Amino acid sequence: MKRVVVTGAGTINSLGHSVPATLVAMREGKCGIGDLEFRDVDRLSIKIGGQVRGFEAEGRFNRQQISLYDRFTQFTLTAAKEAIDQSGLEFGGELAAKSGVVLGTAGGGVSTWDDNYRSVYEDGKNRVHPFVVPKLMNNAAASHVSMQHNLKGPSFTVSTACASSNHAMAQAFQMVRTGLAPAMVTGGSESMLCFGGVKAWEGLRVMSKDACRPFSANRNGMVQGEGAGIFVFEEYEHAHGRGADILCEVIGFAMSSDAADIVMPSKHGAARAIFGAMKDAGINPEEVGYINAHGTGTAANDKTECAAVADVFGQHADKLMMSSTKSMHGHLIGGTGAVELLSCIMALRDGVIAPTIGYQEPDPECAIDVVPNEARDAKVEVALSNAFAFGGLNAVLALRSV
């Protein structure tokens, strides 16, 4: 088995349009959640979200590209460029032939569906633009990354709701670890902040109208976000041989399925994924210093997640730190694990633990150090990143500092 390291990272989300900007915001405990701005927002009962501001397609992409790139693809391409530029890799020859792209998204081109349904149903138009299908398809982003960067190996899209990017990154990790690919571009993206996208979530009655306060006793639901997180996973010897700057090592993963309920999370399913990731990485629970929580801010997730962590870690649960950065950037659904991986990298590389902001009241059912409201300096060797999706599909990644 080969060792796998991260040699590039890119993002765009409500906290920043790059990794450095996002990490500064996380360190300062900034909140990227605010009033939503798009057509018909006044007809929604949920009017807040972690919306990406100041990102206009015009100027970044030409007319032809805009006709083919949904916003989730635009986010992906922007973040992928940052990640691949940082890695310093240029894909040609054997490297290009074997390297690919595995990305996560839950909804794909949601605003393209929304705009075109509106056009045919509400406006009564009888034709849509010829590229609606290639624009909205869930694999559009992965395909455009492969085309733009000449990645000719295995590429596909994983869709497991809120765990999509963790499942995607786990898959990419496995491909590099087993020697199938020398490098993989991976992560995920989501752009559901349009009328239909938020309306659908409203229906579930799990959304907060004012803030995302994970683990706080007065939490009242989740808040949607949007954006992308993209990484370059590379085989260690390949990265080391070319003198690449290594951000951290990916040491293990596990996936599990609750096989229980389509929306209610299961402590056992979460615990099996957390335990499995440590077992796969060959580490002891005591080595884990930080967990980036799934931490959605819903009543159900947060207490279930804390109970799972308590079960898996026993007494060590009192010593480790677990924060939810969704309090700052919102829940990026299929892209969330990718953006959240950045907080693990910050913990391992910079020794800074991102806080859970908006924390107001301790909840006895979430009796864990959630790094409330302010970032903390701490030396961490191993970090985990949790994602537990609707449908009971869980994926946890384990990372180590290098």
Next chain:
Amino acid sequence: MSIQSKVFSILAEQAFLEPFDVTLESTLDELGIDSMGVVECIFAIEEEFDITIPFNANEPQRSDFDISNVASMISGIEALVSKN
């Protein structure tokens, strides 16, 4: 604007050219418009003239709409517009 000048500007925009680069004798191939571009042009023309063009991208030659050059497209459009 006449049908001809509207078609010239639609094709020019698609081909990243100026309208005066388009002539009645030009073929879509000469203008550098590929098969995806043809479908976009048909869409833009339908939108502009509020017509439905009988065109199947699988069999462009067997469609009732003749796209062999700009002049043939314009006469096809004129026929469809006059039917409306």
